[in-house]
Amino acid sequence: MKSREQEYKEIFIAEALEYFDALNRHISDLERNPQDDHVLAEIFRLLHNLKANAKAIGYLQISDVSHKLETAFSLIRNKELSFSDEVVTVLFDGIDMLGELISNIDNPGAGEPDPVLLRNLDIIVDNLSDSTIELAKVQKYNTSRKLSLSDLIYIQIKKLDHLLNLVGELMIDRDRILSISRDLNNDELMSVSSHLYRITEELQYSVMDARLVNVGSLFNKFPRIVRDIAVAEKKEVNLELIGQDIQIDRNILQIITDSLLHLVRNAITHGIEKPEERLKAGKPKEGRLALTARNDRENVIIRLTDDGKGIDFKQVKRAAIDRKMVTADAVDNLPQAELLSFLFEPGFSLAKEVTEYSGRGVGLDVVKNAIDSIGGRINIESERGKGTSFILRLPTSIAVKGALLFEVDDIYYAIPLIHTESVVSMDISELHEVGDVLLADIKGETITVVYLNELLNAPQEQMRLGDATKLKGQVQNIIIVSYNNRKLGLIVDKLYRQQDIVVKSLKKPLDNIDIYGGVTLLGTGKVCLVLDVPAITRFFTNRR
């Protein structure tokens, strides 16, 4: 936590010094062209930001001086104070003092700002054009100022993307070298390669770290958005933000931005009731919306909770039957989790009316696709009358994923751990042929199980997923994957280990073949195909 504060402080100082440089530049311009409104507006903006930032982080002297200067410039802007020589001197002095204060943040012995100068600032602000009060002479104290460059640089995310890709390539080669050095059993090579391993690992984490941003950078945009939607919908909503300082890869945050906006809109328009309805239901007039982030092992969990009316399961059932996703007989036996998963089907909408903010045909399927694309997961929890929660489980980083390695028909495959529930071994006799699939009782839950070899390799017309005679051997290794609240067991030929992999996306012309999330190279140099669990599940459900 300490280091996080330190980081904020460093960012503040770097930004403040940049503002200080810009102020110096602009005020010099202004001295030459006192009529230039653009320059004046820019100075005003810089001082305003500096004031706000300083106040937020607790540097009250800086915010105070910025405030005084801002007031002076606002008077100049309103033509209530002329940009005369006397005033110019005071303003220059004031800006110098700001610079002094900023560079002395880390130096508590620097003392208070010069009271004479502060008084001069007050005089020009308070007495306007009344020049009867003398401006005191201020001792110029920093004629020998030091020039310094900022400790912070801005960098295009593209450059960091490139860096991360290179690190990914490097990791693949590193694993290969490590594997070769084991095979050769050469001590020197082994020691070099294990050193290489450590350095690459550190490099990987450093690059990943450089890409992290606070979830707050997205969360903090919502208070205003929530207010606007609530006003338009004539609702009262109180938004609570928790965990803004949780860190996540910038690109992941970028990809979920639209999704989160969509969910927030939905929550206000369809979730939270109008004040009078809420009062009738015995709830406080003001609806509660909470956006929280927290870390869970390698993942970041973002949760959006409303205390609105919850999802109407009856309506979901009806809509699912109307769209022939399920038969009327079967629908009552479906667990709630399965019902909720219908909400993510394309074109499935419960919205009856189109408002400015919701019901425009962009459904939850779009949200789901976005989350899928970064290898995340989304779940819904809902209780009638109590409210709804959307839970987004997101990877912290895009490039490196924990994955389970296995083999099917002599080809290496990997499945990202974020989609795996568990791994079980089962005797073939415990798999029951029911219809055209296999069913197994796994920890008290009946789960559909398929032989991955058949699913991947049998000609589509002859695919017999329910035929246990296709299985090899007596004991079957099953990976239980989960997607959209549904579980599916995949029988694999050989199960290997859990490993961090760098997923390379497939290039054209294979990039449209969606059952693969990408490929990776194993230490042995062999290509390993990374299965995309959402697409595999879809492929399974659409097989007929």
Next chain:
Amino acid sequence: MVQAKNGNNQQVQEPEVNTTEQASAGADNARENNPKNARPEELVHLVVFKLGTESYGIKIEQVKEVTVTPAITRMPRTPHFIKGVANIRGDIIAIMNLEERFGIRPAPVSDTEAVSTTYTLVIEAKDYSIGVVVREVPQSLNIAMSKIDKAPAFLQDISINENYIEGIAKVNNQLIVVLDMFKILTNDEIKQLASE
């Protein structure tokens, strides 16, 4: 492993020497036939390979490298003419079989050839590469641009989409179908791949 870099006139493999000589002899003839033409005729450098029993050519600018086919990892549920993916110098690229792509009957394999290695032409498109497997060692060939007949009438009759064919070259009684690999890899093709 043999590299043929863009625009490099270096010969791809030894056995093609004869062909080149014949071809340049052909080019010389062309020049003699047009003595008034002071400018030497524009030459095209082709990489020539066999599909089925016929010869096909690709302009060398489109070929990044020629290599002995590396281990190919089959990719289930991809179109039949995609043999899989292979690791070529750390790049994982798709490997395509053009015979299957165009429905060309493979040449009968004699017993002596049965275990022979195949070669992969790495074609470099704008933002990705793709490998094309061929049976025999690809040859390098310089021919005069004028030897390529851009639009022979029979093009419509054959199974290869005419857009993919740049022309037909006739060199010493040998017929070479010059393919435009970039067109083969354009959007249409990719869409088709995805829908199959």
